[in-house]
Amino acid sequence: MLKSKSVMLIIALLTATAVTALAFHGALTAPGGSAAPTIVIDPGHGGADGGVTGKNSGVTEAEINLEISLLLEKSLEDRGYNVVKTRTAEGTVAKAGSEKLLDMEKRKETILKTVPDLVISVHCNKFPSSERRGAQVFFNKFSDEGKRLAESVQNKLNILNMENVGRAFSALSGDYYILNCSPYPSAIVECGFLSNASDEALLLNADYRLQLVEKLADGVSEYLLTD
Numbered sequence: 001m002l003k004s005k006s007v008m009l010i011i012a013l014l015t016a017t018a019v020t021a022l023a024f025h026g027a028l029t030a031p032g033g034s035a036a037p038t039i040v041i042d043p044g045h046g047g048a049d050g051g052v053t054g055k056n057s058g059v060t061e062a063e064i065n066l067e068i069s070l071l072l073e074k075s076l077e078d079r080g081y082n083v084v085k086t087r088t089a090e091g092t093v094a095k096a097g098s099e100k101l102l103d104m105e106k107r108k109e110t111i112l113k114t115v116p117d118l119v120i121s122v123h124c125n126k127f128p129s130s131e132r133r134g135a136q137v138f139f140n141k142f143s144d145e146g147k148r149l150a151e152s153v154q155n156k157l158n159i160l161n162m163e164n165v166g167r168a169f170s171a172l173s174g175d176y177y178i179l180n181c182s183p184y185p186s187a188i189v190e191c192g193f194l195s196n197a198s199d200e201a202l203l204l205n206a207d208y209r210l211q212l213v214e215k216l217a218d219g220v221s222e223y224l225l226t227d
């Protein structure tokens with residue numbers, strides 16, 4: 001009895017796995033047979049370039065950016081999208097701060113090689129006044145699609161901004177390398193201010209990071225599903 005029960009259980013598990021695999025494969029191919037959208041996630045900074053540092057905890061932006069990027073990758077893949085990252089580990093594309101230009105060029109190479117539907121660059125912000133806070137999205141002002149992407153993501157992030165900061169923000173244009181280096185719709189997401197103690201606490205909170213990533217993925221999905 002035990003033995004046949006185990007066999008049944010194994011068969012049931014294998015069937016479930018096969019169904020899941022089929023469902024997942026199906027999600028990667030659009031009805032017309034075209035491939036699922038591909039998204040480049042660019043976790044800002046890394047290696048010797050830690051980016052900005054947490055006011056209280058000393059956490060580096062590079063660590064938080066990578067953590068959020070890995071969660072975002074999973075969320076987008078769960079939704080059936082293909083994801084390519086410009087950086088996959090704590091280290092970075094280039095080793096030292098003096099190699100910043102090389103680092104940025106390698107990120108650009110990854111984007112151009114991937115030919116993505118869109119690019120999301122993940123960062124954390126800093127401001128001289130520690131009062132300033134909230135999640136803020138930037139786009140290249142010469143890119144209408146980049147602007148549409150940034151607004152879609154900002155709208156979703158504003159749900160969290162309203163809850164935590166008490167106000168919404170508009171997506172802003174900005175002159176940044178990662179926004180200007182390719183023709184693909186691109187947005188920089190500044191997930192919060194590490195110069196603000198409340199934002200820092202949120203960014204260090206695993207539950208909040210998951211909420212943030214779901215809103216980011218919602219914004220990306222909405223952008224891809226509408227014209």
Ligand SMILES: [Zn+2]
Nearest residue numbers: 044051123124
């Ligand atoms: Zn940054």
